[in-house]
Amino acid sequence: MFEPIERVPGDAILGLIQQFKDDPNPQKVDLGVGVYRDEDGVTPIMGAVKAAEKQLIDDEATKAYIGSHGDPQYGEHVLKMVFGAESAVLADKRASATQAPGGTGALRLAADFIASQLPGKSIWLSDPTWPNHLGVFSAAGLEIQRYPYVDAQNRLDFDGMLAALENIPKGDVVVLHACCHNPTGFDLSADQWQTVLKVLKDRELLPLVDFAYQGFGNGIDEDAYGPRLLAENLDEVLITQSCSKNFGIYRERTGCFIAVARDTEQMENVRSQLAITARENYSNPPAHGSAIVATIFNSDALYQQWHDELKTMRTRINDLRKKFVAGLEPHGLADRFAYVAEQRGMFSYTGLTEDQVKTLRDEHSIYMVGSGRANVAGLNDANMEYVCNAIASVVK
Numbered sequence: 001m002f003e004p005i006e007r008v009p010g011d012a013i014l015g016l017i018q019q020f021k022d023d024p025n026p027q028k029v030d031l032g033v034g035v036y037r038d039e040d041g042v043t044p045i046m047g048a049v050k051a052a053e054k055q056l057i058d059d060e061a062t063k064a065y066i067g068s069h070g071d072p073q074y075g076e077h078v079l080k081m082v083f084g085a086e087s088a089v090l091a092d093k094r095a096s097a098t099q100a101p102g103g104t105g106a107l108r109l110a111a112d113f114i115a116s117q118l119p120g121k122s123i124w125l126s127d128p129t130w131p132n133h134l135g136v137f138s139a140a141g142l143e144i145q146r147y148p149y150v151d152a153q154n155r156l157d158f159d160g161m162l163a164a165l166e167n168i169p170k171g172d173v174v175v176l177h178a179c180c181h182n183p184t185g186f187d188l189s190a191d192q193w194q195t196v197l198k199v200l201k202d203r204e205l206l207p208l209v210d211f212a213y214q215g216f217g218n219g220i221d222e223d224a225y226g227p228r229l230l231a232e233n234l235d236e237v238l239i240t241q242s243c244s245k246n247f248g249i250y251r252e253r254t255g256c257f258i259a260v261a262r263d264t265e266q267m268e269n270v271r272s273q274l275a276i277t278a279r280e281n282y283s284n285p286p287a288h289g290s291a292i293v294a295t296i297f298n299s300d301a302l303y304q305q306w307h308d309e310l311k312t313m314r315t316r317i318n319d320l321r322k323k324f325v326a327g328l329e330p331h332g333l334a335d336r337f338a339y340v341a342e343q344r345g346m347f348s349y350t351g352l353t354e355d356q357v358k359t360l361r362d363e364h365s366i367y368m369v370g371s372g373r374a375n376v377a378g379l380n381d382a383n384m385e386y387v388c389n390a391i392a393s394v395v396k
């Protein structure tokens with residue numbers, strides 16, 4: 001029966017990781033993989049997370065199922081983190097949290113919800129976007145459409161995006177990255193979010209905000225500007241949330257699907273459907289990651305520690321962005337790459353061509369994704385000059 005099954009190529013980034021491992025050059029630099037790295041190139045476990053885990057070992061009383069919506073405490077904490085503790089959306093009981101296996105699991109819940117409850121609606125993705133958006137939404141059977149996001153000069157193409165949004169059929173779903181746009185690093189300004197809100201309202205579109213990097217851009221509250229604005233001003237908003245990056249618990253699969261409805265009654269109707277969607281997919285979400293997050297939020301000391309550690313990660317990334325541009329100054333390239341310092345999150349669309357990316361890999365052992373996406377967190381004080389020199393040599 002298996003004879004007709006074809007082998008497909010593996011994930012491009014995984015191939016890149018293997019190539020990097022096999023590369024004997026001691027100066028090799030990995031800017032490909034999508035996880036945070038510290039100054040030593042390590043993806044660390046946060047101190048607050050370790051402390052919470054130690055506490056959990058002693059306090060955890062059962063391993064029984066946690067239910068299709070997950071841990072209610074986790075849901076409450078995530079809602080407050082996403083909307084702000086004083087949010088009218090929460091006071092009005094318009095938002096429902098369904099814990100999910102990571103941001104990806106939340107996206108799949110969203111996709112299944114749209115496919116089953118809003119049939120016939122297309123889903124609009126930025127071009128480019130995180131490649132797995134295409135995978136998850138098409139696996140759920142949704143019709144995928146694109147809106148432009150980056151122009152030929154490697155700048156945010158807000159005019160192009162807006163023109164596309166203004167022509168999307170009423171009722172379709174628009175995916176927006178809350179902050180730290182993956183793969184480009186180009187985020188919307190407050191004014192641009194206001195403009196997007198107006199178009200969504202006028203054209204009666206349903207936003208699905210992917211919120212995978214809260215606290216990685218400018219701060220917990222600053223990064224939530226877009227989702228908060230939309231939820232406060234629209235009747236209906238979908239949000240997929242992830243704790244993978246901001247708690248560094250990638251493999252614990254900790255995320256949340258949030259549905260904001262016009263009122264409590266409609267929210268409860270939607271919520272009842274989501275329990276079924278979750279049950280049919282995986283029954284219950286994993287409990288360890290959500291227990292870590294809830295333990296941290298329940299302790300003032302652990303919360304402060306986590307908050308400080310998150311700030312350290314964010315500051316490191318934003319400092320690296322500035323150092324990278326400064327490192328290109330002696331080559332006369334600081335203006336050309338100035339946008340790298342303005343972008344936010346781990347990723348940067350560097351504007352390097354596929355050929356330049358290949359030369360960097362083949363001749364300098366610097367690894368990044370073919371699109372020119374670099375993980376800024378792969379830079380450090382030890383490799384910065386080497387990378388800047390190499391980039392200058394391929395650009396000139």
Ligand code: PMP
Binds near residue numbers: 102104177210250
């Ligand atoms: N959305 C975006 C934009 C992402 O970059 C990622 C992670 N790379 C996710 C969602 C999924 O995150 P998780 O690891 O929590 O599934």
